[in-house]
Amino acid sequence: MVNPLEQSISHLLTQLENVVSELSDQQFITPIPLLGHSTIGQHIRHILEFYIELNNGYRSGLIDYNGRKRDQNLQTIRESAITKIQQIRNIIMLENKELIVTVDFDSDKETIPHVPSNYYRELMYNLEHTIHHMALIRVGILLITSIQLPEDFGFAPSTIKYKKACAQ
Numbered sequence: 001m002v003n004p005l006e007q008s009i010s011h012l013l014t015q016l017e018n019v020v021s022e023l024s025d026q027q028f029i030t031p032i033p034l035l036g037h038s039t040i041g042q043h044i045r046h047i048l049e050f051y052i053e054l055n056n057g058y059r060s061g062l063i064d065y066n067g068r069k070r071d072q073n074l075q076t077i078r079e080s081a082i083t084k085i086q087q088i089r090n091i092i093m094l095e096n097k098e099l100i101v102t103v104d105f106d107s108d109k110e111t112i113p114h115v116p117s118n119y120y121r122e123l124m125y126n127l128e129h130t131i132h133h134m135a136l137i138r139v140g141i142l143l144i145t146s147i148q149l150p151e152d153f154g155f156a157p158s159t160i161k162y163k164k165a166c167a168q
Contacts, residue, residue, distance in 0.1 A: 005123050006092050008157070012130050015153055017085045019137070020044060020078055022147050028078045032140045040140045043133045045075035050129055051088045054122050057099055062114075063122060064102040096120045131156050 020028065023040065031037040049068045057063030073080040099122060100114045135154035141147050152160050 003093070003120075005120060005127065009092055009123060009127050009130070010089050012127065012134065013085050013089045015150055016044065016047070016130075016134070016137075017082055017089075019141065019147065019149065019153070020081050020085070023078060023141075023145065025078055027145055028081075029076055030144055032143055034143060035136055035140055038136075039075065040137050041075035041078075041081065043137050043140070044081050045071065047130050047133050048074055048081065048084050048088060050126050051092070052084075054119075054126055055088075055091055057101075057122075058094055058097070058119060061098075062100050062102065063117070064104075066102065066104045092123065094119060128156070 028041045028044075029039050031039055035043075049070065050065055053063060053065050053068040071080075074084055075081070096119045099117050099119060101117045101122070102112050102114055104112045131154065138149060138154035141149060155163075
């Protein structure tokens, strides 16, 4: 049986893959002033690295989103991003288990606190994190391309349901 959380994430990753496939190489790396001069590629990289870190943490038991490895290829080479999206979509189907997450909110502290979590909770966090960045990507797409995005691209499921209820 497919977990609804994993199904939702797979849907978002498919949307991301489709958008990255439609972008030109130049559009993928173009700094967008309204987004603090970040690129669509940088937002894609950021999303993907959180899933990569979650997968690494699943194996080790410890997740450190702040200490994750940054892969510049994911933000500059569209094909690398597409390949990684496909890989992530194939590895998120894991059983729930207890995990520990490092929380480094204060760079001046010598000790970094840890909080207990679990795989499904972190998948949910990653889903929300993905939607947040997809909303920013949506702005970038609308500013520099003529790509037609799905109506729900960058919107939380609760927002979509609310909009539908208001339209009736």
